[in-house]
Amino acid sequence: MTAVQFVSPHDIRAMFSMAMSDMYRREVPQYGTLLELVSEINWRARLTNQAPNGSDPSDRIDVERHGAIRVGTALELKTVRRLFGVMGMSPVGYYSLSSAGVPVHSTAFRPISDDGLRRNPFRIFTSLLRLELIEDAGLRSHAAEILAKRNAFTPRCLELILQNEREGGLSLAAATQFVSEALNTFRWHSEATVSAQTYKGLKAVHPLIADVVCFRGPHINHLTPRTLAIDAAHAAMRSHGLEAKALIEGPPARQHPILLRQTSFKALQEAIDFIEPDGSRVASVHTARFGEIEQRGVALTPAGRELYDRLLAQASVHPAKDAAQAAAFNSHLTAVFRKFPDSDDAMRKHGLAYYRYRLADKFQHRPIEPETTFAALVSSGQVRCEPITYEDFLPVSAAGIFRSNLGDEAIGGVSRGGDLTAFEEALGAPVFDPFRLYAEAVTRSREACLIELGLPIDREIGVPL
Ligand code: OOG
Ligand code: NI
Numbered sequence: 001m002t003a004v005q006f007v008s009p010h011d012i013r014a015m016f017s018m019a020m021s022d023m024y025r026r027e028v029p030q031y032g033t034l035l036e037l038v039s040e041i042n043w044r045a046r047l048t049n050q051a052p053n054g055s056d057p058s059d060r061i062d063v064e065r066h067g068a069i070r071v072g073t074a075l076e077l078k079t080v081r082r083l084f085g086v087m088g089m090s091p092v093g094y095y096s097l098s099s100a101g102v103p104v105h106s107t108a109f110r111p112i113s114d115d116g117l118r119r120n121p122f123r124i125f126t127s128l129l130r131l132e133l134i135e136d137a138g139l140r141s142h143a144a145e146i147l148a149k150r151n152a153f154t155p156r157c158l159e160l161i162l163q164n165e166r167e168g169g170l171s172l173a174a175a176t177q178f179v180s181e182a183l184n185t186f187r188w189h190s191e192a193t194v195s196a197q198t199y200k201g202l203k204a205v206h207p208l209i210a211d212v213v214c215f216r217g218p219h220i221n222h223l224t225p226r227t228l229a230i231d232a233a234h235a236a237m238r239s240h241g242l243e244a245k246a247l248i249e250g251p252p253a254r255q256h257p258i259l260l261r262q263t264s265f266k267a268l269q270e271a272i273d274f275i276e277p278d279g280s281r282v283a284s285v286h287t288a289r290f291g292e293i294e295q296r297g298v299a300l301t302p303a304g305r306e307l308y309d310r311l312l313a314q315a316s317v318h319p320a321k322d323a324a325q326a327a328a329f330n331s332h333l334t335a336v337f338r339k340f341p342d343s344d345d346a347m348r349k350h351g352l353a354y355y356r357y358r359l360a361d362k363f364q365h366r367p368i369e370p371e372t373t374f375a376a377l378v379s380s381g382q383v384r385c386e387p388i389t390y391e392d393f394l395p396v397s398a399a400g401i402f403r404s405n406l407g408d409e410a411i412g413g414v415s416r417g418g419d420l421t422a423f424e425e426a427l428g429a430p431v432f433d434p435f436r437l438y439a440e441a442v443t444r445s446r447e448a449c450l451i452e453l454g455l456p457i458d459r460e461i462g463v464p465l
Helices: 009-027 029-047 074-086 114-119 137-149 155-167 172-185 196-205 207-213 230-239 302-315 323-339 344-349 374-379 395-406 420-427 434-452
Strands: 065-071 090-096 104-110 123-129 222-225 260-265 269-275 281-287 291-296 355-359 383-387
Touching (some): 009 065, 029 230, 029 291, 074 172, 090 420, 137 207, 230 260, 230 291, 374 434
């Protein structure tokens, strides 16, 4: 018997990300405009040497996307975990957005291996609605009932997930079918599953609840390309008639970007139909989907993140209403962030950011003195340090993105702490700690250098990390 050839999960992810992008381009024409604009800005940044040093290779950045979905039940969350598992994506991090007035908690599904991230770092920010935060008991149970009745996954999709789990992979034919079946879950449906009255009742509690509960499944609500020059891309969005918000969320512009900067354009008003109890339709509109761009920088250590959070709190971000307010806030933010060193050397030496080690090409075969420390190899240039890209999200920025797309007035009333235990129980698995993943990537790279040099891998490192 000949063994079935399995397609690599990385290839399934790349296929899925491309299929998702094609679907979203058809659903939201502005997304196509955004892609063209970002691609042009990225090429210009490369050709004029304005891409930040240590940037990821262009074959990764040009296909890089993140999307976001919102699920309604524990079963849906578990099933999307298994679905993304087929594509080599694992749940990383826990984000509680309830303190920002959004009744959800979230994780991000993404690849976690060096190879997986290099091949296609596709990620999906996934939020689970916290129905327990709805105070009105009647409405809460009505929402739960509606959610319990829907099935967001096609039967064939569920079969293929099972097949993958049972057999350890999918053939090319099965993988191709899986991609198209899985895509259905995230499609937009202009037909609501509820009456106008139910929608209105849920929307009055929180617009996000209506978005999660009233449709057939967790439609993808944005798909974000990565830019190398977000300030230029933000200006271009505005000049192309995309209604970008005034502010870029996250850290200020820097020589050496850290974490994640993002900005979005307003949610679209989309025509929908409600289905009334007598079967008649009522035409209306719904706003949920929007456009976003992001720029990624180096991942921060817990100490770096603590400094970032402290400085951001000190700058006290407020929604900027117009370009003048945004410009004033940006110069204030830049001034506050002078306390955050802006060189790779300083960030690494102060243990603020993660760097990957690599043998400098020209030193590869040079003999090493037996007593040489790893630190000495780094300072002599024999071992190079490269920033490790931040692969995750930022809760404050995410809250800002949710907020600007739901309308500022929508917020309030659901302030409650996070509940990681309940989230992991709903997910049916623990979430990976992002800091641990970055630290392990550093260790792997250091050990690979030492092995290449023929040195013991437990050699004293002598520098932070
Ligand atoms: C998710 C918003 C979070 C980001 O980039 O921070 C996000 C949502 O609106 O469902 O995607
Ligand atoms: Ni996003």
